[in-house]
Amino acid sequence: MSDKVDTNQAIRTHVLCAQPEELGITPAGPTWGVLMEIGYFAGTATLIALADGTASLLFSTGGGIAANEGQHAAHRVARELVSAAGEFLARASSTDRYPYPRIGRVRFYLLTTVGVRTLDAEEGALELGEHELSSLFRDGHRVITELRQIAEAR
Numbered sequence: 001m002s003d004k005v006d007t008n009q010a011i012r013t014h015v016l017c018a019q020p021e022e023l024g025i026t027p028a029g030p031t032w033g034v035l036m037e038i039g040y041f042a043g044t045a046t047l048i049a050l051a052d053g054t055a056s057l058l059f060s061t062g063g064g065i066a067a068n069e070g071q072h073a074a075h076r077v078a079r080e081l082v083s084a085a086g087e088f089l090a091r092a093s094s095t096d097r098y099p100y101p102r103i104g105r106v107r108f109y110l111l112t113t114v115g116v117r118t119l120d121a122e123e124g125a126l127e128l129g130e131h132e133l134s135s136l137f138r139d140g141h142r143v144i145t146e147l148r149q150i151a152e153a154r
Contacts, residue, residue, distance in 0.1 A: 004062030033111030039101035049078035074146035092117030
């Protein structure tokens with residue numbers, strides 16, 4: 001494995017296993033972070049959005065994009081994604097295992113003050129708006145769009 005792949009896996013694991021205080025986050029509600037992972041043939045894309053506005057897109061094959069200080073639009077939509085995720089807590093299952101999604105699937109990990117919760121759906125149904133998680137998927141893609149604009153500007 002390359003250093004970039006190892007680093008991305010370490011970041012993902014650290015965020016999934018951390019308490020919010022360890023990341024400098026004081027939760028305003030029960031949900032303080034979201035990971036949205038999409039399974040592709042070539043690997044997995046992991047979007048990380050935290051309540052403090054942290055926004056990153058990591059690739060299981062290495063590399064990624066992160067919003068730096070001053071990139072307010074990315075921070076705003078990351079916070080909005082975390083806020084929206086709170087609406088899905090009742091439907092999410094508690095978990096202490098964090099597998100990547102299968103190809104064509106999207107897995108959400110909701111980071112909460114009472115542990116990690118998870119939800120899973122087919123990407124096609126989410127894209128078509130045919131799933132109860134479609135709005136959360138769209139909110140995640142708003143963050144990805146902001147991150148891609150940051151990458152293009154560099």
